Amino acid sequence: MKFRLATAAPWWRPANGNLLRIQGGRPLVGTYPISGAKNAVLPLMVSALLTPHLVTLRNVPANLDVAVLAALLQRLGCEMHWSTRAGDLALTLSADRIRPTGIDADLVARMRASVLLLGALLARCGEARLPMPGGDAIGLRAIDFHIAGLRAMGAVVALEGGLIHAKAPAGLHGADILLPQPSVGATENLLLAAVLADGTTTIRNAAREPEITDLAACLITMGAGITGLGSHVLTVTGGRALAGAVHGVMPDRIELGTLACAAAMTDGELMLPHGRLDLLGTAAESFAAAGVDLRETEGGLIARRANAGLCGIDITTQPFPGFATDLQAPTMALLTLAAGASTISETIFEQRFRHVDELRKMGADIAVHGRTARVRGVDRLRGAAVTCTDVRAAAALVLGALAASGETVLDGLDHLDRGYDRMTGKLAACGAAIVRTDG
Ligand code: EPU
Numbered sequence: 001m002k003f004r005l006a007t008a009a010p011w012w013r014p015a016n017g018n019l020l021r022i023q024g025g026r027p028l029v030g031t032y033p034i035s036g037a038k039n040a041v042l043p044l045m046v047s048a049l050l051t052p053h054l055v056t057l058r059n060v061p062a063n064l065d066v067a068v069l070a071a072l073l074q075r076l077g078c079e080m081h082w083s084t085r086a087g088d089l090a091l092t093l094s095a096d097r098i099r100p101t102g103i104d105a106d107l108v109a110r111m112r113a114s115v116l117l118l119g120a121l122l123a124r125c126g127e128a129r130l131p132m133p134g135g136d137a138i139g140l141r142a143i144d145f146h147i148a149g150l151r152a153m154g155a156v157v158a159l160e161g162g163l164i165h166a167k168a169p170a171g172l173h174g175a176d177i178l179l180p181q182p183s184v185g186a187t188e189n190l191l192l193a194a195v196l197a198d199g200t201t202t203i204r205n206a207a208r209e210p211e212i213t214d215l216a217a218c219l220i221t222m223g224a225g226i227t228g229l230g231s232h233v234l235t236v237t238g239g240r241a242l243a244g245a246v247h248g249v250m251p252d253r254i255e256l257g258t259l260a261c262a263a264a265m266t267d268g269e270l271m272l273p274h275g276r277l278d279l280l281g282t283a284a285e286s287f288a289a290a291g292v293d294l295r296e297t298e299g300g301l302i303a304r305r306a307n308a309g310l311c312g313i314d315i316t317t318q319p320f321p322g323f324a325t326d327l328q329a330p331t332m333a334l335l336t337l338a339a340g341a342s343t344i345s346e347t348i349f350e351q352r353f354r355h356v357d358e359l360r361k362m363g364a365d366i367a368v369h370g371r372t373a374r375v376r377g378v379d380r381l382r383g384a385a386v387t388c389t390d391v392r393a394a395a396a397l398v399l400g401a402l403a404a405s406g407e408t409v410l411d412g413l414d415h416l417d418r419g420y421d422r423m424t425g426k427l428a429a430c431g432a433a434i435v436r437t438d439g
Contacts, residue, residue: 004107008074009067011082011089016436019411020424023433024383024404027268030430032259033087034272034300035061035421036249039326040211042113043188044218044249045069048093049078049120050196051222053244056092060249061421064414065111072107072114076100076121100125108133111418115143115185118166119193122155128166132159145186149177153190153197174199174238182207182232182319188215194236195224203234209320210279214250221245253279254326255420257287258395260303261334262427264292265403267305270430275301281321286331289313290338312340312377317348329355329396336364337403338377345372355393358386362400362408380405388412391419398423402432411439 005012036059045066048055060066070080070091077098083090100121108114108131121128133143143164147157150166152175157166174197179186187207192215194201206212208230216226216234222245225237251274263270264287277284277296287294291310295302312335317325325348335342336359346352353373356366361384365376383406388394394416401408410416413436416423427434 004071005067008071008080009082011062011084012064012067017438018413019409019437019439020398020413020416021435021437022398022401022408022410024381024401024406024408026402026431026433027266028262028270028402028427028430028432029268031271031273032426032430034251034256034259034274035059037061037211037214037252037254038063038065038419039184039254040214041066041249042069043116043192043211043215044247045073045091045093046113046116046120047192047215047218047222049073049076049095049098049117049124050192051242051244052096053242054092054094055222055244056090056246058088058090058246058248060089060091061252062089063419063421064417065113065419068107068110069113072104072117075102075104075107098125100127101129103130105131112185115146116189116192118146118164119150119189122150122166122168123172123193123196126168126171128164130164132162132164143185145179145181145183146189149175149179149186149190149203150193152177153193153201172197174201174236176202177204179203179205181205184209184212187212187234191216191219191226191234191236194238195219195226195240195242197238199238201236201238203236204232206232206234207319208232210250210253218245218247221247251275251279254324254392256280256301257283257324257327258330258399260287260292260294260301261330262399262402263303264305264310265334265337265399268431269302269304271300271302273300277301281324283323283327286313286315286323290334292334310334310338310377312338312342312375314343316345319348325349325352326392328352329392330399332356332366332373332375333359333396333399335375336366336378336381336400340377342375342377343372344375347371354389355396358389358393358397359400361386362404364400382406383408385409388415391415395420402427
């Protein structure tokens with residue numbers, strides 16, 4: 001695995017050390033560079049499979065998920081060239097000659113976004129064979145909407161022994177598809193398939209996350225006909241041969257919201273370049289109510305704690321522009337230190353409270369009833385040995401550790417590496433006492 005990652009993503013350094021040690025209680029001050037969005041770059045990389053021409057992505061985040069997807073694409077015959085200019089990591093992909101089989105089960109098991117290969121390979125090659133995708137254990141994470149949509153477009157899909165085998169011998173055709181829920185992944189998969197399918201596809205109840213708009217914008221640059229960007233109805237005029245493109249990946253809104261919480265929790269002040277309030281959706285208002293002061297400037301967002309301090313709020317996760325489920329765990333860390341009580345309802349994923357037990361080890365007062373957590377603010381968290389259980393849980397524990405008294409030691413760091421680009425170094429540059437060591 002390490003060898004494959006090293007050839008597909010030469011910048012990926014297996015992190016030196018399996019433990020993260022954080023001495024808490026230091027304010028974070030300075031500029032924290034916000035990377036390109038993990039959840040935008042993954043579908044953008046897959047979009048390169050739709051054309052034999054070169055697709056160049058700029059502002060690519062250097063995280064483990066990107067390295068794993070690069071290895072997967074390489075196994076499919078996609079050629080990749082990486083370059084760095086002034087700190088900007090760029091990836092040029094060439095899918096001139098690809099083969100729809102040869103997908104690596106180990107790699108697919110590591111990431112949910114690999115399911116997007118289904119739509120793109122079906123559209124380009126008329127066939128795809130894929131193990132069921134893995135990813136974070138945060139819920140059932142079915143792919144029935146993806147499969148039903150592709151079937152409506154003419155695909156024949158068989159699920160056998162943990163394998164998905166999809167074929168479109170006569171090519172895909174346009175369809176009118178109503179998603180039962182605005183699923184991010186299903187919207188992206190169907191969009192990728194529809195741009196090469198013959199005729200018009202309408203995706204109703206589509207997800208509206210900014211990462212989908214970023215994908216659609218890149219596809220439009222490649223020559224695709226897509227209207228309704230940012231709305232619940234996407235209309236795709238398919239069948240056009242796509243050209244190459246050069247596209248800058250949008251800023252990571254989850255990293256943005258997470259670092260805003262970190263600034264407020266440590267009573268510091270962070271400049272978050274390229275940050276915008278609209279990227280946060282209604283989370284911007286929730287943060288303001290909780291005492292996270294966010295000021296929009298030309299260069300980005302400035303985040304600090306409001307003079308009145310942190311105070312408890314109620315949040316319910318929702319599809320965009322509602323409160324992002326990916327910000328739920330970091331926000332819970334924030335609210336453990338807020339005056340009064342908060343209620344957090346998780347409506348997107350069934351098992352996304354696995355950070356609760358770990359935050360409790362640090363002294364947090366949290367009670368869970370079904371999909372609702374009740375948080376009572378405490379004066380201080382204290383350092384402890386904790387385990388990261390998924391990408392966003394990992395971020396929540398880092399935030400707790402930065403604000404806690406004493407030392408916190410985190411393990412399970414693959415989860416952190418999957419979603420965050422050089423987090424240790426960026427935090428250290430803002431004054432955190434943080435080191436990666438061997439256990
Ligand atoms: N769902 C189904 N059937 C489907 C598809 C989805 O029942 O065919 C359900 C899911 O089980 C879930 C809900 O619909 O309960 C929403 O899932 P969605 O498809 O929107 O999520 P996803 O595409 O699997 C992406 C992000 C997640 C993020 C969610 C919601 C990527 C690679 N992943 O997942 O990101 O939480 O959208 O915004 O884009 C993360 O970055 O930590 C992460 C988990």
